[in-house]
Amino acid sequence: MVEMQTMVRTEVTVNGSAFLLAQGQDVEALKARIEQAASQTRFVEFTVVGNRSVSVLVSPATHVVFSLETVRYDPRDTGDLLEPYGGPFDL
Secondary structure, three states, X not given: OOOOOEEEEEEEEEOOEXXXXXXXXXXXXXXXXXXXXXXXXXXXXXXXXXXXXEEEEEOOOOOEEEEEEEEEOOOOOOOOOOOOOOOOOOO
């Protein structure tokens, strides 16, 4: 029997828009950057699935939710911005 490899995927929802973080993102550091930005209104950047960069303008009124789930391992999801790919729906 072949054992399925899994990984933990983190979803960040910002004002209702969901972003799946690429592997290798430091979630605690991202939370800290968002907390800092919320008091001053500034952009926070992070890498999402597909190895793409996202910039979100965070203010005191921004609603941010982090959630975790276990998903099937995807070897393309490295967080390397120099090697983007189409995302979780590529076949």
